[in-house]
Amino acid sequence: MNKLVSIVIPAYNEADNIFVIAESIKKVFSTIDYDYEIILVDDGSADHTLEKIKDYALTANNIFFLEFSKNFGHQLAVKAGMDHAFGDCVISMDCDMQHPPELIPDMIAKWETGYEVVYTIREDDKNLSKGKRGSSSLFYKVLNWLSDIDLEPGAADFRLLDQRVVSVFRNFHENEPFLRGLVKWLGFKQYAIKYHPAARFSGKSKYTLKKMLRLALHGVTSFSIKPLYTAVYLGFILSFASVLYIPYIIYAFVNHVEVSGWASVIMTIVFFGGLQLIILGIIGIYVGKMFMQTKNRPNYIIRSSNIQQK
Numbered sequence: 001m002n003k004l005v006s007i008v009i010p011a012y013n014e015a016d017n018i019f020v021i022a023e024s025i026k027k028v029f030s031t032i033d034y035d036y037e038i039i040l041v042d043d044g045s046a047d048h049t050l051e052k053i054k055d056y057a058l059t060a061n062n063i064f065f066l067e068f069s070k071n072f073g074h075q076l077a078v079k080a081g082m083d084h085a086f087g088d089c090v091i092s093m094d095c096d097m098q099h100p101p102e103l104i105p106d107m108i109a110k111w112e113t114g115y116e117v118v119y120t121i122r123e124d125d126k127n128l129s130k131g132k133r134g135s136s137s138l139f140y141k142v143l144n145w146l147s148d149i150d151l152e153p154g155a156a157d158f159r160l161l162d163q164r165v166v167s168v169f170r171n172f173h174e175n176e177p178f179l180r181g182l183v184k185w186l187g188f189k190q191y192a193i194k195y196h197p198a199a200r201f202s203g204k205s206k207y208t209l210k211k212m213l214r215l216a217l218h219g220v221t222s223f224s225i226k227p228l229y230t231a232v233y234l235g236f237i238l239s240f241a242s243v244l245y246i247p248y249i250i251y252a253f254v255n256h257v258e259v260s261g262w263a264s265v266i267m268t269i270v271f272f273g274g275l276q277l278i279i280l281g282i283i284g285i286y287v288g289k290m291f292m293q294t295k296n297r298p299n300y301i302i303r304s305s306n307i308q309q310k
């Protein structure tokens with residue numbers, strides 16, 4: 001019997017991409033001796049994504065879907081798909097054809113040689129906007145500097161995981177998982193494949209600047225408490241710097257020099273006010289995370305599905 005490969009695809013307003021991606025995966029699998037199933041996660045789409053998936057599912061018996069009750073975000077959509085994927089290995093990829101399905105046989109081949117995690121690195125490509133490339137490389141620099149994991153720039157959410165890894169993942173109940181970081185953190189034998197992203201087939205990017213910023217802040221604060229230490233160090237440095245001011249005060253006092261520094265006083269107040277807000281904000285993010293996690297709510301809610309509970 002052939003091994004089964006589960007493919008998890010999150011879809012948020014991707015109606016025009018469903019057929020294309022499903023067909024190109026079908027084509028890829030017609031060239032290799034593996035069975036496959038596709039698990040499409042409809043992340044609260046407002047267009048006809050779900051109908052397109054259901055229509056397609058009628059034509060084949062290996063197309064499954066999970067419908068979220070609302071938009072829970074890309075990372076949780078992938079997590080939900082993985083929670084329901086019981087193939088020998090599980091591949092996650094985007095719906096928009098930016099992750100070339102032609103790479104799947106190479107990923108499987110690496111997996112067969114004993115790697116439990118085969119992830120992909122996006123090579124710089126002109127198909128990506130300058131802004132996206134720049135923000136992505138800055139993000140990884142900051143993330144690696146501030147946290148204890150080491151992510152390669154361009155790491156994408158296009159990866160193969162052995163079922164052993166996926167079943168470890170099933171026990172993770174993080175409120176807002178940052179999958180790229182978690183996978184790296186898990187360990188196991190990992191292998192990286194480089195690829196050139198294609199252009200988005202249809203529709204536009206669902207990652208708005210706000211969503212990207214949130215993912216970035218989340219990536220940092222999920223993997224380290226270093227920012228909290230940074231706040232303390234900064235506090236020390238600034239208090240020390242203020243001590244250096246004492247000689248000047250004594251000098252001014254002794255010599256009766258009029259203090260006419262209104263502008264500099266206001267500047268200092270504004271600067272330190274801002275600094276305090278930033279640091280409070282950082283602490284706030286961590287407290288907020290604890291708050292959300294202690295409520296122990298389900299991380300995502302499934303409205304409907306055609307998967308029989310295994």
Ligand code: UDP
Nearest residue numbers: 010011012043073074077094095205206207
């Ligand atoms: N996506 C999702 N929920 C969201 C945002 C995105 O499920 O809230 C899906 C989207 O349908 C796509 C994948 O996540 O399959 C990656 O999104 P996108 O292509 O918009 O991001 P980009 O490639 O621009 O980083």
Ligand code: MG
Nearest residue numbers: 094096098200
């Ligand atoms: Mg994309």
